[in-house]
Amino acid sequence: xxxxxxxxxxxxxxxxxxxxxxxxxxxxxxxxxxxxxxxxxxxxxxxxxxxxxxxxxxxxxxxxxxxxxxxxxxxxxxxxxxxxxxxxxxxxxxxxxxxxxxxxxxxxxxxxxxxxxxxxxxx
RNA sequence: ACCGCAGACCGCCUUAUCGUCCGUGUGUAAGCAUGGUAGGAAAGUCCGGACACCAAAGAGUAGCAUAGCGGGUAACGCCCGUCCGUUGAAAGGCGAGGACAAGUGCAACAGAAAGUAUGUACAGGUAAUGCUGUAGUGAAACCAGGUAAACUCUAUGCGGUGAAAUGUCAAGUAUAUCAGCAGUUUCUGAGCAAUCAGAAUAAGGGCGACUCGUCCGAUGUUGAAGGGUAGACAGCUUGAGUCACGCAGUAAUGUGUGAUCUAGAUAAAUGAUAAGGCCACGCUUUGGCGUGGACAGAAUCCGGCUUAUAGGUCUGCUUUUUUU
RNA sequence: GGAGAGGUGCCGGAGUGGUAACGGAGCAGAUUGCUAAUCUGUCGACGGGUAACCGUCGCCAGGGUUCGAGUCCCUGUCUCUCCG
Numbered sequence: 001x002x003x004x005x006x007x008x009x010x011x012x013x014x015x016x017x018x019x020x021x022x023x024x025x026x027x028x029x030x031x032x033x034x035x036x037x038x039x040x041x042x043x044x045x046x047x048x049x050x051x052x053x054x055x056x057x058x059x060x061x062x063x064x065x066x067x068x069x070x071x072x073x074x075x076x077x078x079x080x081x082x083x084x085x086x087x088x089x090x091x092x093x094x095x096x097x098x099x100x101x102x103x104x105x106x107x108x109x110x111x112x113x114x115x116x117x118x119x120x121x122x123x
Numbered sequence: 124a125c126c127g128c129a130g131a132c133c134g135c136c137u138u139a140u141c142g143u144c145c146g147u148g149u150g151u152a153a154g155c156a157u158g159g160u161a162g163g164a165a166a167g168u169c170c171g172g173a174c175a176c177c178a179a180a181g182a183g184u185a186g187c188a189u190a191g192c193g194g195g196u197a198a199c200g201c202c203c204g205u206c207c208g209u210u211g212a213a214a215g216g217c218g219a220g221g222a223c224a225a226g227u228g229c230a231a232c233a234g235a236a237a238g239u240a241u242g243u244a245c246a247g248g249u250a251a252u253g254c255u256g257u258a259g260u261g262a263a264a265c266c267a268g269g270u271a272a273a274c275u276c277u278a279u280g281c282g283g284u285g286a287a288a289u290g291u292c293a294a295g296u297a298u299a300u301c302a303g304c305a306g307u308u309u310c311u312g313a314g315c316a317a318u319c320a321g322a323a324u325a326a327g328g329g330c331g332a333c334u335c336g337u338c339c340g341a342u343g344u345u346g347a348a349g350g351g352u353a354g355a356c357a358g359c360u361u362g363a364g365u366c367a368c369g370c371a372g373u374a375a376u377g378u379g380u381g382a383u384c385u386a387g388a389u390a391a392a393u394g395a396u397a398a399g400g401c402c403a404c405g406c407u408u409u410g411g412c413g414u415g416g417a418c419a420g421a422a423u424c425c426g427g428c429u430u431a432u433a434g435g436u437c438u439g440c441u442u443u444u445u446u447u
Numbered sequence: 448g449g450a451g452a453g454g455u456g457c458c459g460g461a462g463u464g465g466u467a468a469c470g471g472a473g474c475a476g477a478u479u480g481c482u483a484a485u486c487u488g489u490c491g492a493c494g495g496g497u498a499a500c501c502g503u504c505g506c507c508a509g510g511g512u513u514c515g516a517g518u519c520c521c522u523g524u525c526u527c528u529c530c531g
Contacts, residue, residue, distance in 0.1 A: 231465040262514030
């Protein structure tokens with residue numbers, strides 16, 4: 001297993017994102033939230049992941065960029081938790097939803113818990 | 124030395140591990156190797172350009188901007204020099220700094236009177252008179268009065284829209300385009316007439332304010348051609364570029380020679396973790412322990428301005444004190 | 448990425464460069480056995496005064512123009528709207 005997050009694994013298609021927000025389900029482990037939907041496009045990757053931090057919580061672009069990077073990093077190091085349990089292609093969007101500035105360790109811990117919660121939901 | 128002022132610059136460092144994006148090489152490919160991978164403000168979007176498109180991008184008016192004088196520049200509301208005003212003990216800082224002798228307007232309260240000006244008291248003066256001075260009110264009062272960040276006038280400049288502009292590619296089609304046919308209203312001509320031919324046409328709309336000017340202009344049907352939107356590629360980073368030295372100029376700046384290539388993403392990369400060092404703050408048994416790392420993240424590209432910014436370095440200058 | 452509008456007491460909301468209206472809420476009083484309704488007054492901050500009252504500062508923040516600024520002009524900040 002490689003801990004990478006290459007370009008083809010990123011959620012970019014506007015139509016897929018619209019589908020995700022209109023039909024997707026979600027799991028959350030405060031302050032993190034994961035929205036997901038089955039990707040029915042032909043030749044879809046097994047996993048497509050996007051990351052988002054709202055302007056509502058952090059006003060400055062530097063802060064938003066920082067937390068998006070942290071989310072990407074924790075996803076990259078723990079994505080095997082998701083991939084090992086997926087059978088059909090899925091699209092995901094990963095949110096950070098608080099004004100508090102959590103440390104890297106706290107966010108990583110919450111991410112692992114969130115991914116495990118998702119796996120339980122799938123069974 | 125201290126205090127202050129001005130200008131220029133840096134703005135955490137090193138190593139290891141795991142990654143992102145771009146280029147190059149290699150490979151059928153997965154990949155591998157290698158080089159690079161955030162700012163002085165990238166910010167605010169306040170000015171000025173480059174570049175692209177729009178229909179005539181036309182003319183005039185309106186509107187907006189600028190404002191001592193001279194220079195620089197692709198251009199500017201920027202920069203340099205200088206005069207004047209103002210502020211500071213000084214170095215220095217700040218200034219929308221044209222015109223009220225073109226016209227119009229405005230001036231609370233106070234005051235006799237605030238614009239067509241003109242009254243009182245005292246003093247002076249005259250043949251006589253606000254004729255002269257002083258007092259009093261007020262920001263402003265015998266002055267061509269004050270006020271233009273009041274309308275305005277003068278001079279100069281400005282077409283509009285912004286890379287989500289724009290171009291190309293593959294798929295498919297509109298109430299929009301073009302052509303044919305049918306066809307409304309009016310006029311003219313031919314004809315006894317049916318009808319035929321030619322021309323025009325309103326309401327309204329476009330040219331993002333108005334006027335002129337100019338263009339379109341009932342509707343149905345058949346065929347042709349063919350958008351927008353979503354996707355891909357181009358635009359997209361070599362440019363009024365950066366560095367060094369010389370020359371011209373008080374300077375801004377210009378110019379010559381040599382060297383050099385320094386982000387290019389698009390739900391949007393430029394990072395995370397660990398250890399050590401450096402700095403700051405707090406505690407302190409002066410050995411250490413704990414916490415933290417300024418402001419802030421490119422989105423077509425340049426020149427400025429404005430605002431935010433822990434800490435530090437260098438250069439020049441002023442005042443005061445001391446020494447020679 | 449681009450364009451525009453606004454900020455006035457606790458709330459809503461007027462305001463030609465010349466004394467910051469008005470309504471609601473609140474507070475006090477009147478009325479009532481009590482409450483509601485109604486009526487009257489008060490109602491930004493600070494300082495002084497026993498009190499009546501007086502003074503200074505207040506219209507998002509900081510500058511500027513002006514005799515005088517909520518109003519005119521700059522700079523910043525916050526909120527909202529529009530294009531896509």
